[in-house]
Amino acid sequence: xxxxxxxxxxxRRMLRTRANIFFVFVFxxxxxxxxxxxxxxxxxxRLGVVVSRPGALATALVRQLDHAPSLKVTLVSSDSSLLSQxxxxxxxxxxxxxxxxxxxxxxxxxxxxxxxxxPGTAGQQLGQAVRSAVDSxxxxxxxxxxxxxxxxxxxxxxxxxxxxxxxRLVPVISVxxxxxxxxxxxxxxx
Amino acid sequence: xxxxLVLECHDLRRRFGDLLAVDGVGFHIAHGETYGLLGPNGxxxxxTISMIAGLLERDSGEVTIAGQPMTTKTVQAxxxxxxxxxxxxxxxxxxxxxxxxxxxxxxxxSRMQARTRAREVLEVIGLTDRAGDQTKTYSGGMKRRLNVGxxxxxxxxxxxxxxxxxxxxxxxxxAILENVAGLSKAGMAVLYTTHYMExxxxxxxxxxxxxxxxxxxxxxxxxLVGMVGEADSVALAATGNVAAAAEALGTMDGVQKVSLNDxxxxxxxxxxxxxxxxxxxxxxxxxxxxxxVEVTEPDLEAVFLHLTGRALRD
Amino acid sequence: MTEQQPAGRPGARPSGSARAALLIAEKxxxxxxxxxxxxxxxxxxxxxxxxxxNLIFAGVSGNSKAISLGVVVADHxxxxxxxxxxxxxxxRHIGIISVRAEPSVAAGRSLAAKGTVSAVIVxxxxxxxxxxxxxxxxxxxxxxxxxxxxxxxARSIAQGYADAxxxxxLSVATVASGSAGAGLSPGQLRRIGARAAAATVPVxxxxxSAKTKQLDSKSFFAAxxxxxxLFFTVQFGVTxxxxxxxxxxxxxxxxxxxxxxxxxxxxxxxSFALGVFSMVVLVIGTSLxxxxxxxxxxxxxxxxxxxxxxxxxIMALVATFAKSAEQAGNAQAIVAVVLGLLGGTFFxxxxxxxxxxxxxFIAPQAWFMRGLGxxxxxxxxxxxxxxxxxxxxxxxxxxxxxxxxxxxxxx
Numbered sequence: 064x065x066x067x068x069x070x071x072x073x074x075r076r077m078l079r080t081r082a083n084i085f086f087v088f089v090f091x092x093x094x095x096x097x098x099x100x101x102x103x104x105x106x107x108x109r110l111g112v113v114v115s116r117p118g119a120l121a122t123a124l125v126r127q128l129d130h131a132p133s134l135k136v137t138l139v140s141s142d143s144s145l146l147s148q149x150x151x152x153x154x155x156x157x158x159x160x161x162x163x164x165x166x167x168x169x170x171x172x173x174x175x176x177x178x179x180x181x182p183g184t185a186g187q188q189l190g191q192a193v194r195s196a197v198d199s200x201x202x203x204x205x206x207x208x209x210x211x212x213x214x215x216x217x218x219x220x221x222x223x224x225x226x227x228x229x230x231r232l233v234p235v236i237s238v239x240x241x242x243x244x245x246x247x248x249x250x251x252x253x
Numbered sequence: 254x255x256x257x258l259v260l261e262c263h264d265l266r267r268r269f270g271d272l273l274a275v276d277g278v279g280f281h282i283a284h285g286e287t288y289g290l291l292g293p294n295g296x297x298x299x300x301t302i303s304m305i306a307g308l309l310e311r312d313s314g315e316v317t318i319a320g321q322p323m324t325t326k327t328v329q330a331x332x333x334x335x336x337x338x339x340x341x342x343x344x345x346x347x348x349x350x351x352x353x354x355x356x357x358x359x360x361x362x363s364r365m366q367a368r369t370r371a372r373e374v375l376e377v378i379g380l381t382d383r384a385g386d387q388t389k390t391y392s393g394g395m396k397r398r399l400n401v402g403x404x405x406x407x408x409x410x411x412x413x414x415x416x417x418x419x420x421x422x423x424x425x426x427x428a429i430l431e432n433v434a435g436l437s438k439a440g441m442a443v444l445y446t447t448h449y450m451e452x453x454x455x456x457x458x459x460x461x462x463x464x465x466x467x468x469x470x471x472x473x474x475x476x477l478v479g480m481v482g483e484a485d486s487v488a489l490a491a492t493g494n495v496a497a498a499a500e501a502l503g504t505m506d507g508v509q510k511v512s513l514n515d516x517x518x519x520x521x522x523x524x525x526x527x528x529x530x531x532x533x534x535x536x537x538x539x540x541x542x543x544x545x546v547e548v549t550e551p552d553l554e555a556v557f558l559h560l561t562g563r564a565l566r567d
Numbered sequence: 568m569t570e571q572q573p574a575g576r577p578g579a580r581p582s583g584s585a586r587a588a589l590l591i592a593e594k595x596x597x598x599x600x601x602x603x604x605x606x607x608x609x610x611x612x613x614x615x616x617x618x619x620x621n622l623i624f625a626g627v628s629g630n631s632k633a634i635s636l637g638v639v640v641a642d643h644x645x646x647x648x649x650x651x652x653x654x655x656x657x658x659r660h661i662g663i664i665s666v667r668a669e670p671s672v673a674a675g676r677s678l679a680a681k682g683t684v685s686a687v688i689v690x691x692x693x694x695x696x697x698x699x700x701x702x703x704x705x706x707x708x709x710x711x712x713x714x715x716x717x718x719x720x721a722r723s724i725a726q727g728y729a730d731a732x733x734x735x736x737l738s739v740a741t742v743a744s745g746s747a748g749a750g751l752s753p754g755q756l757r758r759i760g761a762r763a764a765a766a767t768v769p770v771x772x773x774x775x776s777a778k779t780k781q782l783d784s785k786s787f788f789a790a791x792x793x794x795x796x797l798f799f800t801v802q803f804g805v806t807x808x809x810x811x812x813x814x815x816x817x818x819x820x821x822x823x824x825x826x827x828x829x830x831x832x833x834x835x836x837x838s839f840a841l842g843v844f845s846m847v848v849l850v851i852g853t854s855l856x857x858x859x860x861x862x863x864x865x866x867x868x869x870x871x872x873x874x875x876x877x878x879x880x881i882m883a884l885v886a887t888f889a890k891s892a893e894q895a896g897n898a899q900a901i902v903a904v905v906l907g908l909l910g911g912t913f914f915x916x917x918x919x920x921x922x923x924x925x926x927x928f929i930a931p932q933a934w935f936m937r938g939l940g941x942x943x944x945x946x947x948x949x950x951x952x953x954x955x956x957x958x959x960x961x962x963x964x965x966x967x968x969x970x971x972x973x974x975x976x977x978x
Contacts, residue, residue: 090905097908168770173771174770175773177775182776187720191723195726202733202734204770205737205738206737209762213759225741229737232744236733238708239705239707244679244711303818306822332581336819340814342818344816360579360582
């Protein structure tokens with residue numbers, strides 16, 4: 064009984080100091096709030112895309128990226144702007160599609176699309192999504208070029224149409240994911 | 254203002270909310286004079302002192318120290334002032350020497366001058382061998398002595414001491430009183446506040462009695478006592494024909510009361526100093542052999558009691 | 568003493584405000600240095616926390632050592648070998664990954680579960696057959712939950728291989744499907760397949776990891792802790808004014824021939840000096856002890872000075888609302904913690920989406936962190952904006968604090 068009285072009085076005295084109320088109750092809540100708002104996965108990751116005077120193929124790539132469910136595409140005007148936005152955090156990652164994309168592909172060259180992100184899981188995952196989108200396009204484009212080269216189609220454009228028709232029918236080689244073990248921190252801590 | 258006055262203040266007034274702490278206090282102190290401000294706790298002594306030292310804004314009134322006007326913003330007048338507050342004003346994390354050097358330098362002394370002066374003061378207050386220890390390790394009495402020492406750094410024209418012996422052990426208290434007496438003898442003007450009558454009587458040339466923010470009486474000890482008309486107590490130890498002497502004395506000039514006791518006579522005489530020779534002669538003439546005379550003059554407590562109806566100490 | 572004493576001792580005179588302020592600051596600093604708690608809270612605790620946080624979170628923002636992977640090739644055909652030889656080996660030679668072959672899926676899974684490897688890639692039995700038959704096939708990637716970042720890399724390696732196979736398959740299909748393909752012999756098909764495999768890839772993705780302005784974790788935590796504790800270190804100056812008032816020494820100061828403003832100035836100088844000094848020690852300490860990198864020294868000094876001024880201003884202002892030194896300390900602690908949290912000293916709040924990412928700049932700490940981040944990537948000139956912002960904080964809060972402090976400095 065006496066123990067309870069001592070405990071109750073101690074508690075009452077503790078609560079009289081406003082600083083204690085702050086540090087014991089308010090601050091932990093604040094911490095969780097800010098932590099969650101910063102690292103919580105509420106918002107879809109934002110991908111910036113820089114593409115100058117896009118042809119049909121470049122536009123198709125951008126649309127492919129936009130269709131990815133795990134990200135949201137924002138068009139950005141220049142490479143430098145993309146860099147600073149990614150670095151500052153207003154964008155989560157960026158993709159630079161070089162000029163002359165269409166003509167280089169039709170000419171049989173390899174076009175390099177540049178990707179940039181901050182280090183961390185989010186960057187890795189967005190990179191994976193970007194690679195998937197690019198590879199979906201690359202698949203069609205390679206097939207189109209091959210068809211034209213092997214004279215299975217009259218030209219690149221025809222080859223592309225043929226490839227698009229076939230891609231729905233051809234069975235896919237995929238990657239299955241499994242997880243093992245326990246995480247030290249929840250993945251949303253970034 | 255006459256040259257010899259070190260402090261001149263009049264019309265000092267200060268209100269705190271509803272309370273009028275000081276209401277029209279004024280007095281002056283001459284060079285070499287020790288002036289006591291005597292009053293019970295809460296009379297307004299510290300408030301008056303604070304205004305004189307330029308620590309507290311005045312609602313009204315003027316203060317002049319050694320010819321310089323004193324306000325909370327002026328700087329020149331403070332040069333001549335030494336201040337020993339009631340609460341210890343020393344830095345616990347610094348040594349006595351460091352405390353003294355710091356404040357000495359605030360008085361414009363160079364580091365060397367400050368150290369020299371600090372050592373002089375340490376000598377005077379008797380803290381030379383503990384000078385290097387942090388003051389938080391000092392006893393209460395030692396801290397008090399340092400507190401006084403800090404007020405002496407600038408060899409002030411006027412030293413203000415606010416209840417310097419409150420809560421102090423008798424040994425240190427005595428030391429402080431002796432120090433102050435010595436300073437006074439050396440020519441320093443001192444303003445000394447206290448609620449201890451014995452200190453005021455022992456040290457002060459003149460005393461101002463303050464109560465409820467008013468200076469109700471002022472003067473030398475004799476003047477104050479005389480103001481009130483209290484009589485001296487005279488205790489005569491006598492043998493022989495004491496009764497006859499008693500009768501005769503009772504009719505004499507100045508004698509207000511006579512009473513017999515086992516040892517002799519108790520008299521209440523106004524101005525014993527004047528009348529005592531005649532009284533002793535008369536007593537001897539009547540056949541009493543006087544063994545000893547004890548004259549107890551009325552004290553300031555009695556004066557205060559008479560003026561206010563209350564005791565000086567609560 | 569013989570004749571009339573001159574007013575005060577010869578040599579005693581009023582002290583100019585600047586001299587008085589510096590004397591007071593010197594006295595305060597002397598006392599502060601003797602206070603052990605100042606050493607602990609100003610230097611040891613921030614260093615310790617930076618070290619601990621760095622140990623915990625270092626893995627989060629990607630370190631560049633070789634990722635350990637396991638591979639299980641249950642497939643007996645050439646695809647499994649091709650995967651190991653043409654995909655994994657080149658990566659191993661560059662040093663991006665280290666590979667250990669495991670005999671079975673179960674063995675692989677237990678390795679991943681223990682965390683010995685970040686992930687295990689499995690080429691299942693019958694993979695080659697399924698691919699050559701033209702039907703669906705799949706690789707499996709078992710990710711270890713304790714290494715989410717590196718597990719993703721394993722996935723992208725496997726996915727890359729699968730995509731290459733799909734690309735060849737589709738290319739072949741354009742030639743060999745339908746009526747045209749019916750008449751092709753297996754040999755012809757194989758040659759078509761070989762040509763398709765040899766064809767140049769039309770699009771490739773190159774990861775040009777940003778020379779990111781956001782600090783790496785060591786520097787982040789060092790900077791975060793340094794600026795967080797700055798706001799505690801500077802509290803001493805103004806709180807000591809309240810303390811002197813209650814201790815009685817303020818009266819003695821005011822009875823001395825110095826201006827009141829000198830007392831305030833002295834306290835503020837003390838705060839600033841303590842702030843700058845503690846931060847400089849932390850910068851040097853974290854660089855030497857943990858290898859945190861801070862960027863151009865001049866830029867760092869500018870930011871430290873500006874941040875200290877802002878801290879002095881804000882903490883001084885908070886203190887003027889308190890009636891005792893204890894109240895002031897409590898209020899200041901609360902403000903310092905809230906601003907530190909919001910300003911991103913514990914974790915980078917500037918990355919937060921939406922309004923929180925903007926709100927962080929209400930706190931001066933955020934400007935300091937931003938300045939440091941920009942400094943690492945860019946040239947010296949990037950510090951002017953954050954430094955000016957910090958000075959803005961200092962001037963505004965300092966001005967208001969001075970007005971209020973004038974009233975405080977009366978006994």
